[in-house]
Amino acid sequence: MKMNGAQMVCEALIAEGVKTVFGYPGGAIMNVYDEIYKQDGFEHILNRHEQAAVHAADGYARATGEVGVAMVTSGPGFTNAVTGLATAYMDSIPLVVISGQVPLSLIGTDGFQEIDAVGISRPCTKHNYLVRELSELPRVLKEAFHIARSGRPGPVLVDIPKDITAEFGDFVYPDSVNIESYKPTVKGNNRQIDKAVEAIIKAKKPLLYIGGGAVLSNASDLIRQLAEMTQIPAVETLMARGVMGDSNPLLIGMLGMHGNYASNMAMSETDLVIALGARFDDRVTGKLSEFARYADIIHVDIDAANIGKLVDVDYPIVGDLRNVVENMLTGLEGAVKPARYSDWREILNQYDTLHPLSFQDSDEVIKPQWVIERIGQLLGEQAIITSDVGQHQMWVAQYYPFDRPRQWINSGGLGTMGFGFPAAIGAKRGCPDKTVINITGDGSILMNVQELVTAAEYKIPVINVILNNHFLGMVRQWQSFFYDQRYSETDLSFQPNFKALAEACGGIGYDVTTKEEFDAALQDAIEQNRVTFINVAVNRFENVLPMVPAGGALYNMILADKKETK
Amino acid sequence: MMAETRRVISVVVENESSVLSRVSGLFAGRGYNIDTLTVAPLPGTNRSRITIVTKGNERILEQITKQLHKLIPVYKVVEHEEMIEKEMVLVKFPIEESLADIQALCEAYNGGIVNVGVHMIIGMVADEPNRIRHFIEATSRYNPIEIVRGGVVAIER
Known part of the structure; x- marks a missing residue:
């Protein structure tokens, strides 16, 4: 069939089953937007900033497991999208981002809104393309979706010069992909798996160390089975919250810089780490030489480069978690008596009793942790929670009772402030039946606050709970602990009237200073079915604890709250 | 610290315009060393061969090979020993x-x-x-x- 390149883009998206595209038009991408206007195969959401469009596609992808799609124009449209690409790249989120480019004849001339998109995005995409001929466009789009979702997922950029979207040609969308140089290893090596199973059977204090890969590979059910069958306790990384389920007695908690005492002690004392889709990030390991120092390490990851990158691994297994864990289950069937690790679990329980995750609640001021616990009590499994970056993010990870994977959406790797609100918009579009709440801070929310307009226009009822401490809280906490309380540029006392801001943009705002007001505001926000800001005045100097100081060993945690005055 | 060793690596890649920048950018971005780098098309194919002399400790050298493998247009990475x-x-x-x-x-x-x-x-x-x-x-x-x-x-x- 003859059509122009712009139409081919739309046809390809429809063929890929894309239902929602997030984007922002501009000169170089106008041909495609003209075809978007004419088609009805997918909806387009006009975010108010390209960064937000990519985060929204990202939130959509994290909530649904499908490839998220965003569209931007050349030059500044593309550079605005870079933070979104990098965010998705660091957390291995499947995205296809389509950017317009100046016409081929202008490339290299410093044309209006020209920038080397492929050059800039190379280190923050899984792969990228500059389309040079119309005839390769269908294949490139097909490959982009394939690369984004297969192997270790990630964002793919397709940069399309304007003359190519105008040109007419034959459109045949390929039904399969064959990239000879790209064949991800899905099936784990059986002999390696057998050896790992042997090690598990011999271990006395094994520990499941579960990472974001467990979410990406949809392996949660199998990992729960593995834990259940063997009765091996588990710790989760920030990105894996929800994989084991909050009520699971085998879950010790989150480990790492703000992990709970028992989890970090478990990692410090285990004799066998079973790493499942985790990548030994510095925020997890603390001081590497002290990390899991008594343990042999089994590392299962679909990305061979993750294995042995930071720690020496005794049982490396490259493959998809689902496949590998399934084979482990077969090997372990009947091989481990459930009582085998009961002493080990008892030690960990004692650690948890000694220093449980806790905060001092108050009747005078709302504690941020209380807000999160409260949302958990009221909504639990029914909500999808997104967050921005900082103290509130850590409190959510600590205190929200996540029951299932894809319930918790945050920027873990890149740590992008401004991620939460647009990601919530995307998540709500992908999962309209869920209540979507962005738990954010008074610093982060302003970094994509224009999305109020998007959410209001498209009637996407995202609830933003702003834990407002009038501080850039996490930086303030570090300044308190490590910079002698010099609060350099972290005092956010001057701030907008959040309630009025929400209302000016077509949303609803609530100012909350008591627990009763919070309950009432949340209840109302859920019923209103509109975008809302719940501005919660919380204790200014609350710290995220426990804390492992950067570069310290996991077992050296700051536990008790430090008294401090300004 | 692990000792630094010299290594010669050949990378067979798809012969496309951006592939050299993908390879050299990987080295720059991750802080790997390049002593020399040569590239030329392989006769009778649409592939090129890049020869890189690098140095680093065992962990770094292993990472270089694995990270090169991850690049989509890379067909083969050869760490030369008998050459x-x-x-x-x-x-x-x-x-x-x-x-x-x-x-x-x-x-x-x-x-x-x-x-x-x-x-x-x-x-x-x-x-x-x-x-x-x-x-x-x-x-x-x-x-x-x-x-x-x-x-x-x-x-x-």
Whole structure:
């Protein structure tokens, strides 16, 4: 069939089953937007900033497991999208981002809104393309979706010069992909798996160390089975919250810089780490030489480069978690008596009793942790929670009772402030039946606050709970602990009237200073079915604890709250 | 600290415009060292072969190989162990220097004089990298005007 390149883009998206595209038009991408206007195969959401469009596609992808799609124009449209690409790249989120480019004849001339998109995005995409001929466009789009979702997922950029979207040609969308140089290893090596199973059977204090890969590979059910069958306790990384389920007695908690005492002690004392889709990030390991120092390490990851990158691994297994864990289950069937690790679990329980995750609640001021616990009590499994970056993010990870994977959406790797609100918009579009709440801070929310307009226009009822401490809280906490309380540029006392801001943009705002007001505001926000800001005045100097100081060993945690005055 | 070792790596890639920047950008972005890098198309294919001489500790060298493998247009990464390794060098000498001496020197390193003009003599040598280093040292007494090294190419034995 003859059509122009712009139409081919739309046809390809429809063929890929894309239902929602997030984007922002501009000169170089106008041909495609003209075809978007004419088609009805997918909806387009006009975010108010390209960064937000990519985060929204990202939130959509994290909530649904499908490839998220965003569209931007050349030059500044593309550079605005870079933070979104990098965010998705660091957390291995499947995205296809389509950017317009100046016409081929202008490339290299410093044309209006020209920038080397492929050059800039190379280190923050899984792969990228500059389309040079119309005839390769269908294949490139097909490959982009394939690369984004297969192997270790990630964002793919397709940069399309304007003359190519105008040109007419034959459109045949390929039904399969064959990239000879790209064949991800899905099936784990059986002999390696057998050896790992042997090690598990011999271990006395094994520990499941579960990472974001467990979410990406949809392996949660199998990992729960593995834990259940063997009765091996588990710790989760920030990105894996929800994989084991909050009520699971085998879950010790989150480990790492703000992990709970028992989890970090478990990692410090285990004799066998079973790493499942985790990548030994510095925020997890603390001081590497002290990390899991008594343990042999089994590392299962679909990305061979993750294995042995930071720690020496005794049982490396490259493959998809689902496949590998399934084979482990077969090997372990009947091989481990459930009582085998009961002493080990008892030690960990004692650690948890000694220093449980806790905060001092108050009747005078709302504690941020209380807000999160409260949302958990009221909504639990029914909500999808997104967050921005900082103290509130850590409190959510600590205190929200996540029951299932894809319930918790945050920027873990890149740590992008401004991620939460647009990601919530995307998540709500992908999962309209869920209540979507962005738990954010008074610093982060302003970094994509224009999305109020998007959410209001498209009637996407995202609830933003702003834990407002009038501080850039996490930086303030570090300044308190490590910079002698010099609060350099972290005092956010001057701030907008959040309630009025929400209302000016077509949303609803609530100012909350008591627990009763919070309950009432949340209840109302859920019923209103509109975008809302719940501005919660919380204790200014609350710290995220426990804390492992950067570069310290996991077992050296700051536990008790430090008294401090300004 | 683990000891640094030198390694020669060949990377067979799809012959496309951005592939060299993907490879060199990977080294720059992750802080890997490049001593030399050469690239040329493989005859009769749409592929190119990039030869990189790098150094690092075992962990780094392993990461380099794995990260190169992750690049979509990379077909094959060969970490050379048993190899024939050659590098080429061109040296320009002033015409005042002894042609016979320079010729003898170049021949001692499997090379020769490739051009003699009005003002200069050009010698060429292709040999193993450390022999090239010795050759360059030896040329210093003939006041070389310009030295151009070609980078290492290698083939597995």
